[in-house]
Amino acid sequence: MTQVQAVIFDIGNVLIEWQPERYFDRVIGPEKRRAFMAEVPFFAMMNRIDEGADFADQIEDTARSHPEWAQAIRLVRDRWCDLAQPAIPHSVRLAGALRERGVPVFILSNFGAGNFPTSQAQFPFLHGFDRYYISGRMKMRKPDPAIYAAVEADCRLPPETLLFADDRDENIAAAAARGWQTHLFTTPAGWADRLVAAGLLRREEAA
Missing domain, CATH: 3.40.50.1000 (HAD superfamily/HAD-like)
Known part of the structure; x- marks a missing residue:
């Protein structure tokens, strides 16, 4: 070798x-987490950030596109240290x-x-x-x-x-x-x- x-x-x-499902299970509950991740393109958002999109801007854009889940989406920005x-x-x-x-x-x-x-x-x-x-x-x-x-x-x-x-x-x-x-x-x-x-x-x- x-x-x-x-x-x-x-x-x-x-x-x-890196287990975001576990974090959201804790803060919003498993049932809401499943609905959240079914309705919000969470991992697509994270992929865009990983590809160079601005972290805060991408989260805010996603929150505005999904107002019913805006509070949960913004947790990624506001509670990053708890998430990762x-x-x-x-x-x-x-x-x-x-x-x-x-x-x-x-x-x-x-x-x-x-x-x-x-x-x-x-x-x-x-x-x-x-x-x-x-x-x-x-x-x-x-x-x-x-x-x-x-x-x-x-x-x-x-x-x-x-x-x-x-x-x-x-x-x-x-x-x-x-x-x-x-x-x-x-x-x-x-x-x-x-x-x-x-x-x-x-x-x-x-x-």
């Missing part, structure tokens, strides 16, 4: 839990252990340019990476092959030396198609095992 020269982390469901949380501690420790070993760690995430700084302020560990590839800043999102090409061009590392963890099959498949080493993230323990198998961490460092 080719030696890994950089490890790339997704954020949502790898470093920070908590951190996944074992994954955070793995990123730190890699840095301590001198392994470059990058972020490649579908995340809005406007709300990413809010999450960085909430979670200081998000300041501890060597390179950041945030889709909203780049105006493209996974699994568009162009975003992976942009990462390669910026970091100037051969694709086969990049090890990428993401929780979505389509994002992993797009990276693998470019020759990246990949790991479909399901649990931090599985990711730890992969990092140990790649010779990047010792077992005790990955605990």
Whole structure:
């Protein structure tokens, strides 16, 4: 296996839990949440933000288009820190252990340019990476092959030396198609095992 020269982390469901259904179940109840997500193009709104649309403006436009759900929609803007949380501690420790070993760690995430700084302020560990590839800043999102090409061009590392963890099959498949080493993230323990198998961490460092 080719030696890994950089490890790339997704954020949502790898470093920070992203389960908006759970949040809305808590604040408006499961029945209303199901109606809300059936009637409001919630994930399409988030995709536009991830592709570079202004965070606050996109939420306000969606709220105005769906006045009956405007209060719930605006919670995405007003309660972002409650929505995109908590951190996944074992994954955070793995990123730190890699840095301590001198392994470059990058972020490649579908995340809005406007709300990413809010999450960085909430979670200081998000300041501890060597390179950041945030889709909203780049105006493209996974699994568009162009975003992976942009990462390669910026970091100037051969694709086969990049090890990428993401929780979505389509994002992993797009990276693998470019020759990246990949790991479909399901649990931090599985990711730890992969990092140990790649010779990047010792077992005790990955605990």
